[in-house]
Structure formats: C-alpha cells, structure tokens
Amino acid sequence: MTHPRILLRYTSLIEEGLFSALQGDSLLYTILRYHMGLEDGRGVQARGKLLRSRLLLFTAEELGTDPETALPGALALEFVHNFSLIHDDIQDNDAVRRGQQTVWLRYGIGQAINAGDLMQGLAVAQAALVGEDAVVALVEATMEMIEGQALDLAFEREKVGTEPYLGMIDKKTGALIRAAFRLGGLLAGAAADVVKDLVELGQDLGRVFQIRDDMLGIWGDGTETGKPHGSDIRRRKKSLPIVIAMADAAGNAIGSATGDERVLLQEIYAKKTIDDADVKRVIDVLDRLNVHQECEEQVNSHLNRADERIAALPFSQQGREEIRELIDYLARRER
Amino acid sequence: MTHPRILLRYTSLIEEGLFSALQGDSLLYTILRYHMGLEDGRGVQARGKLLRSRLLLFTAEELGTDPETALPGALALEFVHNFSLIHDDIQDNDAVRRGQQTVWLRYGIGQAINAGDLMQGLAVAQAALVGEDAVVALVEATMEMIEGQALDLAFEREKVGTEPYLGMIDKKTGALIRAAFRLGGLLAGAAADVVKDLVELGQDLGRVFQIRDDMLGIWGDGTETGKPHGSDIRRRKKSLPIVIAMADAAGNAIGSATGDERVLLQEIYAKKTIDDADVKRVIDVLDRLNVHQECEEQVNSHLNRADERIAALPFSQQGREEIRELIDYLARRER
Numbered sequence: 124m125t126h127p128r129i130l131l132r133y134t135s136l137i138e139e140g141l142f143s144a145l146q147g148d149s150l151l152y153t154i155l156r157y158h159m160g161l162e163d164g165r166g167v168q169a170r171g172k173l174l175r176s177r178l179l180l181f182t183a184e185e186l187g188t189d190p191e192t193a194l195p196g197a198l199a200l201e202f203v204h205n206f207s208l209i210h211d212d213i214q215d216n217d218a219v220r221r222g223q224q225t226v227w228l229r230y231g232i233g234q235a236i237n238a239g240d241l242m243q244g245l246a247v248a249q250a251a252l253v254g255e256d257a258v259v260a261l262v263e264a265t266m267e268m269i270e271g272q273a274l275d276l277a278f279e280r281e282k283v284g285t286e287p288y289l290g291m292i293d294k295k296t297g298a299l300i301r302a303a304f305r306l307g308g309l310l311a312g313a314a315a316d317v318v319k320d321l322v323e324l325g326q327d328l329g330r331v332f333q334i335r336d337d338m339l340g341i342w343g344d345g346t347e348t349g350k351p352h353g354s355d356i357r358r359r360k361k362s363l364p365i366v367i368a369m370a371d372a373a374g375n376a377i378g379s380a381t382g383d384e385r386v387l388l389q390e391i392y393a394k395k396t397i398d399d400a401d402v403k404r405v406i407d408v409l410d411r412l413n414v415h416q417e418c419e420e421q422v423n424s425h426l427n428r429a430d431e432r433i434a435a436l437p438f439s440q441q442g443r444e445e446i447r448e449l450i451d452y453l454a455r456r457e458r
Numbered sequence: 459m460t461h462p463r464i465l466l467r468y469t470s471l472i473e474e475g476l477f478s479a480l481q482g483d484s485l486l487y488t489i490l491r492y493h494m495g496l497e498d499g500r501g502v503q504a505r506g507k508l509l510r511s512r513l514l515l516f517t518a519e520e521l522g523t524d525p526e527t528a529l530p531g532a533l534a535l536e537f538v539h540n541f542s543l544i545h546d547d548i549q550d551n552d553a554v555r556r557g558q559q560t561v562w563l564r565y566g567i568g569q570a571i572n573a574g575d576l577m578q579g580l581a582v583a584q585a586a587l588v589g590e591d592a593v594v595a596l597v598e599a600t601m602e603m604i605e606g607q608a609l610d611l612a613f614e615r616e617k618v619g620t621e622p623y624l625g626m627i628d629k630k631t632g633a634l635i636r637a638a639f640r641l642g643g644l645l646a647g648a649a650a651d652v653v654k655d656l657v658e659l660g661q662d663l664g665r666v667f668q669i670r671d672d673m674l675g676i677w678g679d680g681t682e683t684g685k686p687h688g689s690d691i692r693r694r695k696k697s698l699p700i701v702i703a704m705a706d707a708a709g710n711a712i713g714s715a716t717g718d719e720r721v722l723l724q725e726i727y728a729k730k731t732i733d734d735a736d737v738k739r740v741i742d743v744l745d746r747l748n749v750h751q752e753c754e755e756q757v758n759s760h761l762n763r764a765d766e767r768i769a770a771l772p773f774s775q776q777g778r779e780e781i782r783e784l785i786d787y788l789a790r791r792e793r
Contacts, residue, residue, distance in 0.1 A: 151608050210575060214568035233549035236571060237608040240545060243575065244601040247582050247593065255590045258582065266579040273486050273572040 127452040128445050130172060133180045133190055133197075137173050140198045144245060150230075154238040155245075158209060158226050169221045174332075175200040175303045178449075182307025182321060185442040193310045195252040196261075200306065202246035203265050204299055207272060209239040214276060215358070256309050264302035271295025278361055288366045289330070296336075297329030313437075320432060324446075327429040331422055332453045337362035338418050341406065344457060353402035359392050363421075364414045365405075384408045422454050462787040463780050465507060468515045468525055468532075472508050475533045479580060485565075489573040490580075493544060493561050504556045509667075510535040510638045517642025517656060520777040528645045530587040531596075535641065537581035538600050539634055542607060544574040549611060550693070591644050599637035606630025613696055623701045624665070631671075632664030648772075655767060659781075662764040666757055667788045672697035673753050676741065679792060688737035694727050698756075699749045700740075719743045757789050 138161075145156050156162045160169025176197035183193035190197075211217075212225040213235055219225065227235035243265070250261040271294025278291065304321035313321070340355030341364050355362045361369075369385055388408055391401045409415065429450050433443050473496075480491050491497045495504025511532035518528035546552075547560040548570055554560065562570035578600070585596040606629025613626065639656035648656070675690030676699050690697045696704075704720055723743055726736045744750065764785050768778050 149605055149608065150612060151605060206575075210571050214571060232567075233611045234608060236545050236549060236574075237604055237611065239571075239575075240541075240578065241601055241604045241608075243578050244597050244604065247597045248601070251590060251593050251597065255586060255593070258586050258590070258593055262579050262582045262586065266576055266583070269572055269576045269579065270484055270486060273484065273569060273576075276568045276572065277485060 125452075127449040129177055129181050129449045130174070130452075133177050134173070136180070136190060136194060137176050137197060137201070138170065140194050141170075141201065144198055144202075144249065150234065151238050151241045154226055154230050154234060155205075155242055157223075157229070158205060158220075158238070160221065160223075169223050171205075171221055173201060175204055175299050178300070178303035178325075178328075179307045179310075181442070181445070182304050183311045185436075185438040186308060186311035186313050186317075188311040193253070193307065195249040196257050196306045196310050199246045199249035199257070199261050200264075200299055200303055202242045202249065203261065203268065206239040206242035206246065207268060209235055209242065211272065214272075253310055257306060260302060260305055260309060264298045264305075267294045267298035271298065279359070282369070283361060283366055284370050285363070285366055288361070288363060292333040292363075293326065293329065296333040297326055300329040300332065301325035317437060320435060324429055324432040324436070327425040327432065328450050328453065330425045331429070331450055334363055334418055334422050334425075335454055335456060337364060338415070338422075339456075339458070341365075341409065342415060353406060356391075356402045356405045357397050359397065361392075364409050364418060365392075367414050367417055368409055368412050384412065426450060426454055460787075462784040464512055464516050464784045465509070465787075468512050469508070471515070471525060471529060472511050472532060472536070473505065475529050476505075476536065479533055479537075479584065485569065486573050486576045489561055489565050489569060490540075490577055492558075492564070493540060493555075493573070495556070495558075504558050506540075506556055508536060510539055510634050513635070513638035513660075514642045514645075516777070516780070517639050518646045520771075520773040521643060521646035521648050521652075523646040528588070528642065530584040531592050531641045531645050534581045534584035534592070534596050535599075535634055535638055537577050537584065538596065538603065541574040541577035541581065542603060544570055544577065546607065549607075588645055592641060595637060595640055595644060599633045599640075602629045602633035606633065614694070617704070618696060618701055619705050620698070620701055623696070623698060627668040627698075628661065628664065631668040632661060635664035635667065636660035652772060655770060659764055659767040659771070662760040662767065663785050663788065665760045666764070666785055669698055669753055669757050669760075670789055670791060672699060673750070673757075674791075674793070676700075676744065677750060688741060691726075691737045691740045692732050694732065696727075699744050699753060700727075702749050702752055703744055703747050719747065761785060761789055 141159055142156075142161050145152055145159065145161060153162070158169070160171075179197045179200055180190040180193055183196075184190050208220060209226045212220055213227045213232055217225050218228050225235075226238060230238070246261060246265070247258060250257045271291050274287075274291040275295055278288070283291075301322045302325075304325040305318055308318040308321045337355070340360065340362050341353060343354075344352065356365075365388070369388060388405060391397060391405055394401065430447065433446050433450075436443060436446075438446070476494055477491075477496055480487055480494065480496060488497070493504070495506075514532045514535055515525040515528055518531075519525050543555060544561045547555055548562045548567055552560050553563050560570075561573060565573070581596060581600070582593060585592040606626050609622075609626040610630055613623070618626075636657045637660075639660035640653055643653040643656045672690070675695065675697050676688060678689075679687065691700075700723070704723060723740060726732060726740055729736065765782065768781050768785075771778060771781075773781070
C-alpha cells in the first residue's frame, strides 16, 4: 500500500521542533527524548506517525498559513498525545511502545508519571506561543482525551454497549484528531463555519483511525503491526469487535453473540491466562458473527461521510486529494 | 498559637470557586471532589490550608484588585498543587492524605493518574480565563514544580548535599508559592520591579514553609501533625535534617556526622524496617549534631530577609502586618 503523502510531509520541521523543545538537561528531558526516539542512536520508529501534528500543519497550510507559524500548535498536540501514551503504558502495564521499552519499565513508574506531567506542561507552553485561543482549544481537547482514557479504563470492569464504546473513542482518540483540524483552522484564521466543517471531518477520520486500530488488534498480522496476532484478546481488551460480539442487535451490552457464544467469550475473558487456543476460539466466534464485516461497514460509512465533507472544504484540489488519500490509507492500513 | 488572618480569608470565595469548577458528573470529577474534600459529608480538613490561593488573592487585593477578578488564577494554583499531591501519593505509596484515604488507594493507580492529569488541565483552563500572561506564569511554575518532584524522587537513591537539597525544595515547594505572589502581582497589573520583589518574598516564604515542614516530619508531635513522631525517618525520607546530618561542614554529601554517627544513620536508612528504637537513635544523632538548631537558624535567616522585603512592599500597613503574621506562623507552627 502506498504511503500517503501527508505522512511524509513536514517531517524535518516537526522533528527539529520536537528536538528543540526537548533540549533540557534534566532527567525528565532525557526521558522525554528517549520516549520520542530523539536520544542518540534511536531509530525513527520510536517517533511514531506524527499524525496529529502533520494534520494540523497540512490544514493550516491549505488555508494559507505558513507551517513554521503553526508549528508550536503542532508540537503542542504531539506533546499531549505522547504524555498520554507515557501514562497509558503505566495503566496498561505495557512493556513495549514503538519497538522500545516503555518509559515506566525503563525509568520506573514515579518518573514516568513526572515525565508525562512535564510533557503536558510543555504542550501548554507551546500552545501559548500561538495565542490564547490555541491554549483554550488545546486544553479542552486534552481534558476530553483524559476523560476518554478514564472511560476506557473503567470499561475494563464493566459491560459496555457499542454506543458508549464509540463515545469513549470519540474522546480518547477523536479529541486530538478533531483538535488537529480545529487548531489548523484557528491558526489560519478560518471562518467559524469552516472550522466547524473541519472538526466534523476530524470526527470521521478519528473513527476510521480507531476502528481500524481495533481491527488490527484482533486480525492484524503480527509481523506488520509489531503486536502478535490477537494481541488485544490476550490483553482482554474490550475493543470494538469484542464489544459488538457481546452486545445485542441494538448495541446494548447483552445479547447478540447468542447464548453459547457470549458465554464462551465471557469465560475466556475471565480466564487467568489466555492462550493461543483461546485466541483462536474468540476469533472463530467473531467470524461466525460477521464482526469483521460489521467493523468494515462502520469504517466505510465514515469514509463516505468524510468524502462529502472533504468535497466541501476550501482546500486546493491537491489538498483534498491528499486528505482523501490519507483517510483511505488509515482505513485499509495493515499496521 | 493564633491562626494568622490570611489563612482565614477568602475561604468561601475559594471553596465556592473550587466547587463550581469541579461540577462535572464523570468519575474523574467525583474523584477530584473527593480529593478536595468537597464530596457529601466530607470534612473541611481534606481541603487543606489553601495557602497558595489565599496568598494570591491577598496579594492581588493589596495591590488594588478585586479578589473575585483574580479568583481563576487562585483556583489554577490550587489545582496545580493538588494534582501534584494526587500523583505524589502514588509515587510515595502514601495511604493517607489530610485525614482520608489517598486517591490511588481508593480509586486505583490508573484513575489516580487520570484524575491528576485532568486537574492539571483544569488549572490551565482557569488560568486562561485571566489571560495569556497568567497561563505562561502558571505553566512555568508547574514545570518547575514537576522538575522538583523528579529531583526529590531521584534523591531517594542518591547522596545529596544541602545546596542541591535546597535547590530541589525551591522547585518542588517554592515554585508555586513564588507563583502565588507573581500571579497576584500580574493580575493586579503591578510594575515589573514590584513583581520581582514579590517573587523574592515568595522565595523566602517557601523556604520557611518547607524547612519547618521538614522539621515537623522529624520532631513534630504526632497528635498535632497527624503523622506519627519521626514519620519522615520511618519513610527513609532524606529531608533537610537528615541531609544536614549526612553532609560535611561545607554541605557536601559526605562528612559532618563524624564517622560513627554517619555510618549509623546510613545503616538505619538501609534497614528493611525502621522501628521505634531506630527512630530514637536517628533523633539522638540529630540532637548531638545540633541539627534542630541549624534548621532554626536557616528559618530565622529567611524570616529576617522576608521582613526586609515586606517592609518595601507597596502594601497597606495592615497588609504588611498580615504577611508578617503569616510567615511567623509558618515558621513556628506545630502542624
């Protein structure tokens, strides 16, 4: 699959910005550079896709603003995203992130909490460089993301229907993606209705991104994703495919997987260790219930909506094509 | 000891502000209200002294600004302080804070991290209500405080001299107290040199506050402080008295407690459990080395400096008296 052009744009601008903003010589800055793959000899992989910052710069540039001018906003978003990953990895007890040890495993939980806290502060400091509107938009998105993270954690112990689940990902993942479009528009001084359209496009793009992510956590090829096949099942994650299988036809958190099948899923998720055979049994249930297809249909419906919204954007012809290319890629990616 | 007037001021204004800013109906807001002692039936004790917010409002009012106008800045500081306590209690494995279970013990580490993160966001949202200068001052103080917290945690495994220790408390405790004076001045539109004097006063007041806190952690009466006698020794905390005892005459992290005594301190701090007899032996060493007196001398030298700075402030006569009364109280308090 061809790499979309947006994910190749602004790389050195963003990386130089990150490097310059993370120049401090204390332990916490060392930790943050480590996390961002900016320490000596680290690979580019640890930097992540830089999706949110690229989207912000692309939007701002399409609307007539110099990417350099919008850069602090882009760095702010990248910092919010990455502080949440550092804290998330503590909560999920994850050992590996982007091919390297997680921060808490390498530096301890205490300093990982501190490093994340500092990065949240750095995000605000960056946003303040581009004005008070940016600060307000950033902090709103940050708080919404944190609320989504709290819901995700709470759902581990609760039954959850598809609507509450989708509401959670709209916060946890969607908030920052919408903020990328919103900030891109704000920094370009776009009219309120344009900003509103951009945010709605962000909503669809966020859904496409996260639903595909959930699909890869079940059906993804370990060699591509860096996670073993069925990894979300092994971690008992109630991602969208599992939520759909456990919900009834109306999406409520009972039914659908008819009697035996739901009981089987629940039994496996209650086991102390989930082995390869269990993973296979869960995937068999999902396949019998056509869950893969239902996820794809959801992705497609968001793709269609995004298509209409993109057509109405005051972007260049090529800008619209590149956004379409990106969202198609996010919907079909294997990693 | 008479309660200083400043610690009785603005109580209902601040409490109503906190309550109104923490109105959300999600789990995280419930957690934050619990932490702040705002949930049904909770006592006032859990609210803490509200020192930083009162100082900010007092400073702003003395310089001619309405406390209501400055309130968002005061709430912002209180939120930064309290998010750090929520995260600090995780790092220190503390079970009790202000007479009630700590957040992580009651709601789990994951949600305690999230609740602290949200409170850091709420702080920025409040500061943004009073302008971009306030946001910048707040985030600078926040990041300095976090750096201090990281140093404090790192010092647990390192030898530390008195200068690095004092540098750490200037960040961990001092940053927010200086910010209270700085923001009070900024929100009142004070001239740059007045703001500078205020910040220097904050520096001395922060030292007095923290050194006295460290003394109470060793010599405090458990019935007053809510902590058992010698509690910081039991927790192996390298607070100022211990740092002084373990340092040489120049304050470097070797010497001073001559041979036997330093070895004894180090042996006790290396023990698996520190019992009552150990606590007594440590306190005996501190007493033989006149550490209590050295701490008092440090407090007094900051009190004297503060006195001079207070005399030069463009406050009312009564305002200067009240600040003096507060700092004297902080220097002598038993809890």
